[in-house]
Amino acid sequence: MLIIKIWNYFRGYVVFKLEGLNLERTLNLAIEEGIYFWDIRRINYTSIEGKVGLKGYKEFIKILKRTGNRSKIKIKVGYPFFILKLKRRKIIAVGLLLCFILVCGFTTFIWDIEIQGNTNIQKKDILVSLENIGIKTGTFKYNLDISDIKDNLLTKHDELAWVGVEIKGTKMKIEIVEKEEEHERFDKETPCHIVAKKNGIIDKVVAKNGDPVVKKGDIVKANQILISGRIERENSDVRFVHSLGEVYARTFYEKTKALSIFKGKKIKTGRKFTNIIFKFGETSFVMSKGKMPFKKYVLEVQNKSLIKWRNIKVPVEIVIEQYFEIIEQKKKVPEDVLKKSLKDFLIVNVVKDIPEDGQIIKRSIDYEKDGDMIRGNLIVEVLESIGMEKIFSIHEEE
Amino acid sequence: MKEAKIDRVKTNISNVLEIPKDILLDLPKITFIGNLQVNIENHKGIIEYSNETIRVKMKDGIIKVLGMDLIIKTIISEEIIISGKIASIDFYK
Known part of the structure; x- marks a missing residue:
């Protein structure tokens, strides 16, 4: 029955209170006249409450004069009353209208240009070339021809393989795919x-x-x-x-890494100290009881800020810093365990540097004890192709 | 006497032609939805209305609805919708 409720709201209705004796007769008379009532409720022996439409109520009053009952309006509901209220308060009406116009007006422009998928090309370059065809923040969005933008970008930037342009609300989303970098090969004839x-x-x-x-x-x-x-x-x-x-x-690849023999284990004592910081933009207010009393501690920071909506970030933030007091316990790690973890770490890191076609010939690892530290040094010998073509100018040579 | 005769003829016609009686005989059509709501179509006005009792006039008779927290949801000249906790419905001649 939602649709009926909405209909009633737009037509406007009143909640009336009818007082007197023999109210049923009054209602019957009104119904005969074709007035539509709903939600009629008996309050006590002499009064009834109900709802009736705006026009219906005017006719209802005429009938009441005949029957001699009294009626009071309790609440006026609906759009016509709202308009009436606005007519009395002109400024609100103007404000609402202005708000509506502003929202409509500002959403017809592009306020944000987002570029995705670029790795080699600078965002700035694309923005500049967009600006050259007349697209920047604040451009009227209904005049834009998307295929034109695509063509323009593709002709201006040879490095691009594909361009996708999408306008979502006030945001222009540009997705680009760059051409895969071709290996530099020179003409067979070029010296x-x-x-x-x-x-x-x-x-x-x-x-x-x-x-x-x-x-x-x-x-x-x-x-x-x-x-x-x-x-x-x-x-x-x-x-x-x-x-x-x-x-x-x-070729040789080398990696060094040192680890401490002692491993510190941090145990929380259970004592806690809390700092609450309110941040409004740049300024911040610290709320805390005295100074932080612990020598050794672990700090846990929680940031509570309002949800970021689109690109607007509300500059209000609450930072909760919790200091937990700790006791450190040192524990000696067995040397072989330490060496193994050093070796694993080094190998993983060195492999990243070796090219795919490289062939590992030799691998040697040295451990060196230095005070509390053990230092591991890994050298990997790799057989690989190191040739690279390089053009030279004949004139220079001559 | 004459009206009774006409009614009898009408009843016969509706029986033979299978025309709904509520239309031909001008009788109320009463629909229940559980014990929550009663729709009475073709009524002739309300006689009494309180939270516990609603009496509605019909053609040669009265319908009495008993219950608790009775509300008239809608009332127009052909139909009345009563909602609330309905206990019983009686017919009086």
Whole structure:
């Protein structure tokens, strides 16, 4: 019956109290006239309460004059009364209207531009190119042509593979997918050297084109030329070729880590000290009883702030700092356990640095005791291809 | 006497043609929803109304609804909806 309630609300109705004797007759008369009553309730022997529509009530009063009963309006409910109230208080009406207009007005602009999916391209660059086609915060959103924006971005940024533009309310969401970075390959004709990517000891040189300038056992540094594209022979001119070939070298990866023999165990004593801080923007008020009395403690901080809604953050925050007093207990850890955990840690960390095609040849780990600490040093020897093409300018060489 | 005769004819017609009697004979149609609500269609006005008793006039007779906290939910010239804890309903000639 919700629909009827809404209907009644818009038509407007009154809750009336009818007083007198023989009220049933009055009601019957009114019903005969076609007045619609609902929720009629007997209050006591001489009075009845009920609800009747606005127009119905006017007719009802005429009937009451005939029957001689009295009626009082208890509550006026509904939209017509609301309007009447507003007519009396003009400022409220103006305010409501203004509010409505402002909400409608401000939601027709774009207030936020969100860019997702960029790794190499700066957000700023995209924002700048958006601005060049006339999109920035505060742009009227109904004039925008989404496919136009997409095309524009794609033509301006060659690195982009795909652009998705979505407008959600006042937020413009731009999703981009960047082209996968192609490995730098030069034209087969362009003269180039092959240089070392990193330091290492040469193990094998396979030169398909160009002059190898290093041999097995040489120690090379990063960026050192391994296969030269500049070929000099006696009785002939200097030629420049596109070097090709693989150079394998032994490289070294090293990691060090120290751990303490003693492991501190923290035990809470159960004593607690609480600080409550109210933060309003930059200013903060600290509410606490005296100074923090503990020497050793663990701090637990709880932040209670209002829920972030869209991009608006209410700058009111309550920070609860709880200091728990602790006692530290030192415990000696067995050396073999410590060594094992050091080894595991180092191996996991070193493997991250080794390229996928690298082949581990040797692995050595040294432990060194240094006071309360045990230091582990892991060296991994890897056989990997370290060649990298590098263009050189002929003019420079000459 | 004449009216009684007309009524008898009407009853016969409605029996033969299977026309609903409430329409042809101008009798009230009373619908219960559990003991919570009574709809009385085709009434002729209320005679008495209090929290415990409602008496409604019908064609040659009175319907008396007894119960507790009786409220007239809706009342228009054809229909009356009574809600509350209904205990009984009686017919008086």
